Amino acid sequence: MGYIDLENLTKDYGQNRGVFDISLSIEQGETFGLVGINGAGKTTTIRQLMGFIKPDSGRASINGMDCQKSSAQIKRFVSYVPGEINFPADKTGETFLKRQLEKAGRGSWERCKEICERLQLDYTAGLKTMSKGMKQKTALAAAFSLDSDVLILDEPSTGLDPLMRDVFIDLIKEEKEMGHTIFLFSHIFEEIEQTCDRVAMIKDGRIIDQLVMEDLLHNKNKTYKLEFKTRESLQQFQALDYELADVNEDDLQVKVHINDKDINRLMDDLQHYDILFFKEIKTNFEDYFTNVFKEEVTNV
Template sequence: MKVIEINNITKDYGQGKGIFNVSFSVEKGEVLGFLGPNGAGKTTTIRHLMGFSKANKGSCNINGLDCFEKSAEIQRNLGYLPGEIAFLDDMTGIKFIKFVAEMKGIKDLTRAKELIGRFELNPNSKIKKMSKGMKQKIGIVCAFMQEPDILILDEPTSGLDPLMQNEFIKLILEEKERGTTILMSSHSFEEIERTCDRAAIIKDGKIVSVENISTLKESKQKIYNITFENEEVVKDFLKEGFKIKDIDKNNVTVLVKGDIMPLIKSLGKYKVVSLESKAQSLEDLFMHFYGGENND
């Protein structure tokens, strides 16, 4: 059953800015990653789902309700974490959390307190004195404290340190286990890879691809930076026929898709000074879908 449905929505701000014929859906209990570089149209799409913006054409529905016409009804039972949270800066963190709880009719703050402890948030200082990471934690508490059936999260780990990013990923996996339907935008492929079932990829306001995460993982290439003893050795190594991304004197960057054993065996023949592996960046992965100079 489709919980979130976006059908051909267009919001044209002129000069190529906006979103154009965007369509995808999120099934009940699914975690869908919404991937794209900054400025690609992720937030604009999410604002339409929240009813903050009305499309020039197309429609979006949550649980069969029109997102613009029925926004108040939809938002009552939905957890939302915006990319830019509008805080009342003079409030303390705990007062803001209680204020949001009151608006949503949440009487029991047990879950909120549990999340405050989990994310090591000190909610007693004034919001205006808090770091971006602390503010983000307040946003997380507000989105999750209702234990909603649907979560819409816009760049949820922005500003969090690696330890807290990891804690957030655990939280998403627990929600997934509970059967929560989640749409999560990110420009971090690793985050999406660890939590999502599928990913919708957006660039320049257009959906380029909606893929199973397993397919995206297969598209990923491993990148190895190899330092050989000298440039003569590099010349010999190049005859092996591996896919080369870059050469700088005696340093070679090799791209490997799938099995790395042929590369390992091959390197046994040469004098290697160092070998390091590097995760493929989201940008490299995008190139695979978007075309461009690094297109495979």
């Protein structure tokens, strides 16, 4: 059992819409990402976690408490940023933020003001006059200032410019350092890659793959791209016992797939050839995601 558990969670809206037999286990203090294209079932999953909708079958729990039966108790230690921000009829951002702190009975106004400053948010502005980006910042300031054990974030950086997205990533990392558990639903590959310990991919309401981010970013199986000065050098290298890909005889280029343990052998062999360049092709989460979904489409 994890700190957040989804066990065979199913909500069927018909016509293959909803989520189907989803099982995930998230440990305390872990940052876990759920990624998919629009309509994949991310928001339906969140709403069941928050107790807003009831599953047809299966169960969601946080800290051992059923998300349906104990919804009110769970909200006492969970911060939630929804995908669509709809504020109550408070006059200003400050009024809203202070009310959130008061209702939660935790967090601090000093911390909230610090977050607003980092997000370059004028919290004295009227809620009705706020842009989409300002509303998003206000929701984030509320979530991050409450000192919550759990944060459930649905596309939380939507509407933020790249600089503010970096601030958001820093705030996630700070929450992680405090031992808080984060369930992040996002389509921004960079923030998933930089913050998440593990990631699940969802397609048509079903989990199709899971990944430990460390395994991807520090994989011992590497890919290097080489370009040779002469066709003869390329052809001689091709005769060696290496796993090659994307051989381009016109440009004299080739990719080599190799494990770290064999890299010294490769370096020794390359001394005998005329090479123009040699560089590692880094694998990032976006590449991994694209390949997973490409394979899914191919196998349908």
